[in-house]
Amino acid sequence: MIAKQWKELKLKGELHVLEETVIQGNRLAQFYQNTLVSFFILFLLIPLISPILDIIHPLNETRARQQLLRVNYIFFNNDDYYFCVYLHLLWGAIVVVFTAVGADWLYILIIHHNSGLFAVCGYQVQKVTANPNYSSYGILVENERYKKFRACILMHKEAIRYYNLLNECSQGSYLIQVGLNMLGMSATAVQTVININKPEEAMRSALFCGASQFHLFLLSLPGQVLLDNCHSLAANMYIPIKDSNKVHYTYQDRYNSAWYAIPVKIQKLLYVMQIRCKKLCSLTAGGLYDMNIENFGIERSK
Template sequence: MELNMDYYYDTNRKLLSFLGQWPYQKPKEKRFFFILILTVLANVMVPQIAQFFKCEDSQCIYQTLPPYMLAIMVLVKIFTFYFNRQQIKVLTDHLFIDWDMFVNEDEREIMKRYAETGRWLTLIYASYVYISTMFFATTAFVPRILDVLFPLNTSRSAMLPYPAHYFVNEEQYFYYIFCHMIFSAALGMTGLIAHDCMLFVYIEHVCGLFAVIGFRFEHILYKQDNPKNMIIKHSVDVYSQHIMFSISAHRRVLQFAVLLESTFTISFAVQVFIVTVGMSISLVQFSMHLHDLTEAMRYLVFIIAQMFHLFCFSFQGQKLINHSLETCDKIYNSSWYKIPVNAQRLLLIVMRRSIIVSTLTAGKIYVFSLESFTTILQTSMSYFTVLSSVNE
């Protein structure tokens, strides 16, 4: 069956193309969309910076910081792809050319399964982020709706989707400002989604490659064209060639994992810092607005979104760790004792290397895993406690 690559990667291609970050775009098209998204982000950040100068107390600063830090995070993600475009092209090339390594249908089915998982992660993650963004933004309409349903003697104050100063009367130009914020937020979140979803696809791809390598070592005594066949006798040279071919493929996967980690490690360091501080401040705001259901819900949605964002990275990092370690277990569980001693020695090389895990790190310090995810939550709660005590 012919492989339809567009089916698995078309959504990611469209998202990155909109940012001018798809490696195979035409140069002029790249520049146009890249300048467009930077212009949109500038239109978001300038009013937010102006709001800082307008603030007269710490409460106002706390309200403005989380959305501003989110805008900075989006900018970091976009520039990560821009300044690492050569590495991104190499990683993207792997998505297409690595399929040539698969010599039988079983291996291709494994890769299809992981590619399908990457596709679903993209759709689910994009849907969640867009829905959360729209929910957070449209709550600004609650005072207007309440004015219609439960009118007061005076109109309720307008509530913007996020704190910003537009140098005009916000009541008079509320709908213009609201439309600008919604439009800018949607485009900005597209940058975040495109970066994260492509990263998920890369991780799923490398996990699929580890799974294929493990499958090969598990069926080391079987025919390459159909591992389900009966065990067949080979000469020592044939066994050695088979193992050396698998070792070469394993080395290629490790190189892919190292390139993936080195490309994003600096960006991850900035993002982890932003998420930790942003979540702490959002928790402070949530605790201070418990009396106001609308505001409390807005901050709760923002906190959950930040946790979801960090959890997705941690879950994928844990998945990469698990798959890199499974290679050693699959070799051990194979029929290695039935092959010649010379070939067994080759397996020891792979087992020794498989003990060293492949990871995603932030600044070569923080390792993305489920255990580290709980550490970040604990750190955020500690900062939240400190900030709460300061504001009392």
């Protein structure tokens, strides 16, 4: 669907609107990757503090060492093969984290593509309703405008169909991720408090808790972007603003589109579109939790 929509918009000369939204999503995904990897690197370095101090500032006895995770290999003592176990856990952690980052990156782009479809729809409506002095054009031009507005309706329908598929596919995944995130944040917060007298253990738990909160935030933010773009289509129109260097787009009041001057039959189509836009396109976690910033703030405060 993405490839088909991308190709169609390119032929219509409207790809720049979608592309702008997708580029914003790509920047968000890049920020997500850099931040989560930074948390991950700190998490990996904490178990190495004791071995490094044994070299820099040795004591008469070996300092207590902790692994990345608490594991039991049964067939041998973990302390006797500390670095081998560390490398094994390091490799497993890298596979898990970068798999999650790659999947989330792709998902962020998919959601922003859906948001871009709503932006394209608004841009199409603005173009159709621009300069609506039909009295000087004639019936043929009016019919041509009507056909173009029908194309806007079809684009809106396509965006909603895309959202329905996206929400259907993501509900189960979001439910699992949000559930695990909340459990992880609660457990690591308790561990941080319990191990407050053990700096290394407390720091590791605090990092894990912070990374879990950040992950939940990045799961909620794309859903908020989709929600905003869907809502703005009913309340606003996408208006091109030109400056000396480039053309950029911003949301303006819908009355700037002069919708009131277009023929009645087109106004009726516009009205139907606005009615559908009142039903917001909100991604959910199993239908129990809406993926948006407001709910993230509520859960974080808990």
